[in-house]
Amino acid sequence: MAEEKRITPMAQDFSAWYIDVIKNADLMDYAPVRGCMIFKPAGYAIWEAIQRGLDSRFKATGHENAYFPMLIPESFFNKEKEHVEGFAPELPWVTEAAGEKLEERLALRPTSETIVGWAFQKWIQSWRDLPVLVNQWANVFRWEKRTLPFLRTSEFLWQEGHTAHADEKEAREETIRMLNVYVDFVQNEMALPVWEGQKTPSEKFAGAIDTYSIEAMMKDGKAVQAGTSHYMGTKFAQAFNIQYLDKDQTLKFVHTTSWGASTRLIGCLVMAHGDDKGLRLPPKIAPVQLVMIPVGPAKLREKVLARFDPLFQQIKAAGIRVKADAREEYSPGWKYNEYELRGVPLRLEIGPRDIDNNVVIIVRRDTGEKITASQDGLIDIINNLLTDIQQNMYNQALQFRQDHSFEATTLAELTDILDKQFGFVLGGWCGSGACEEEVKKATKATARNKPFGAPKQMPTCITCGQPSVATVWYARGY
Numbered sequence: 029m030a031e032e033k034r035i036t037p038m039a040q041d042f043s044a045w046y047i048d049v050i051k052n053a054d055l056m057d058y059a060p061v062r063g064c065m066i067f068k069p070a071g072y073a074i075w076e077a078i079q080r081g082l083d084s085r086f087k088a089t090g091h092e093n094a095y096f097p098m099l100i101p102e103s104f105f106n107k108e109k110e111h112v113e114g115f116a117p118e119l120p121w122v123t124e125a126a127g128e129k130l131e132e133r134l135a136l137r138p139t140s141e142t143i144v145g146w147a148f149q150k151w152i153q154s155w156r157d158l159p160v161l162v163n164q165w166a167n168v169f170r171w172e173k174r175t176l177p178f179l180r181t182s183e184f185l186w187q188e189g190h191t192a193h194a195d196e197k198e199a200r201e202e203t204i205r206m207l208n209v210y211v212d213f214v215q216n217e218m219a220l221p222v223w224e225g226q227k228t229p230s231e232k233f234a235g236a237i238d239t240y241s242i243e244a245m246m247k248d249g250k251a252v253q254a255g256t257s258h259y260m261g262t263k264f265a266q267a268f269n270i271q272y273l274d275k276d277q278t279l280k281f282v283h284t285t286s287w288g289a290s291t292r293l294i295g296c297l298v299m300a301h302g303d304d305k306g307l308r309l310p311p312k313i314a315p316v317q318l319v320m321i322p323v324g325p326a327k328l329r330e331k332v333l334a335r336f337d338p339l340f341q342q343i344k345a346a347g348i349r350v351k352a353d354a355r356e357e358y359s360p361g362w363k364y365n366e367y368e369l370r371g372v373p374l375r376l377e378i379g380p381r382d383i384d385n386n387v388v389i390i391v392r393r394d395t396g397e398k399i400t401a402s403q404d405g406l407i408d409i410i411n412n413l414l415t416d417i418q419q420n421m422y423n424q425a426l427q428f429r430q431d432h433s434f435e436a437t438t439l440a441e442l443t444d445i446l447d448k449q450f451g452f453v454l455g456g457w458c459g460s461g462a463c464e465e466e467v468k469k470a471t472k473a474t475a476r477n478k479p480f481g482a483p484k485q486m487p488t489c490i491t492c493g494q495p496s497v498a499t500v501w502y503a504r505g506y
């Protein structure tokens with residue numbers, strides 16, 4: 029019999045727990061180049077589920093997919109000063125090809141505003157050409173010194189939306205519309221509550237006028253920026269000369285936006301929903317929603333399979349993502365453990381006595397609850413359970429976030445909370461970058477965002493005590 033896999037308890041060592049979960053759930057493998065990673069089929073299937081959920085929402089809001097080249101000429105980066113300063117330190121370069129040194133170095137894209145800007149300049153001449161609403165699914169590179177699978181890697185997969193609009197109002201509406209698309213997806217499909225809000229100037233995207241983010245809380249109280257949306261003003265339009273002839277016959281610069289979410293979301297799912305038995309996947313994202321396992325003595329196997337197989341077909345035909353594991357070389361106990369590690373929301377067991385009683389045994393991954401269910405009306409029972417698990421996982425994550433949300437009025441208070449209780453801390457901010465820097469130095473926490481609908485307005489800056497211009501969530505982040 030195969031050996032049972034073990035996971036370091038979360039409370040003992042969160043980082044070791046995380047690596048144990050992703051390895052035992054078979055999501056990834058390490059790559060020969062440090063900082064890169066291999067997405068194994070179980071991990072890539074989660075990414076495909078994320079892609080489906082986001083892509084359908086992008087299309088429903090009028091966007092089309094396109095693809096831009098991965099190699100970007102060095103000169104493109106020099107056109108937008110803040111952009112190059114922000115990204116230059118982490119760019120990998122292609123300097124030679126076919127045995128010859130290139131005349132101009134080519135960067136492996138860290139993001140595509142520059143090359144998209146170059147293309148938009150060709151596509152856009154008149155007000156009739158606007159808006160342009162495209163998205164691309166791609167890989168990007170940002171050379172990282174300290175890496176963590178899914179959450180911080182030198183190459184990652186993502187989508188980046190790029191849009192061009194006639195004026196500021198329309199572009200700002202787009203920026204918030206897409207932020208809300210991320211909120212809708214992450215809350216409703218990933219079962220994770222998020223804080224949406226605006227980044228402070230020091231945390232915004234290199235080259236943006238305004239950056240907005242959604243921030244999710246992990247089970248160690250740290251934050252993950254789960255999606256971002258940027259209003260660029262006319263900065264990239266000016267850098268790449270993207271102008272259009274307006275109805276009034278004058279040339280005007282377009283206003284652009286960009287927005288992205290990445291394979292970080294997989295790390296986010298693991299850290300926000302996982303437990304000491306492994307991964308827990310919300311049913312809407314789970315590549316396998318229900319696993320069926322036949323049980324009972326070998327001599328009654330045929331009797332069991334005679335009912336098992338038609339039940340599997342029936343569940344599959346109902347559109348439930350079901351997997352049958354009737355392998356004889358693994359014991360039922362080993363399989364229970366295996367699918368718990370992999371986060372499958374429901375397990376269905378059926379043995380000879382269950383067949384006599386016209387029932388099956390269903391076990392929930394989220395609560396461990398064991399249910400004896402009639403084989404009649406089984407599809408409804410399964411669907412109701414999946415709906416309930418989805419809601420329960422959201423409620424659990426929301427409860428966890430409430431239990432680990434605090435407020436502080438001084439830096440000493442903030443430090444004390446972060447050291448003793450971990451979580452998000454609401455505090456005031458005077459608008460000074462120096463005050464933010466001081467928080468970072470003292471606590472390693474950053475201002476995550478200025479949340480829309482903050483639970484409370486904090487009147488004074490946590491650092492200097494001056495009147496605040498905004499209330500922010502402070503937290504340590506990934």
Ligand SMILES: [Zn+2]
Nearest residue numbers: 458463489492
């Ligand atoms: Zn201050």
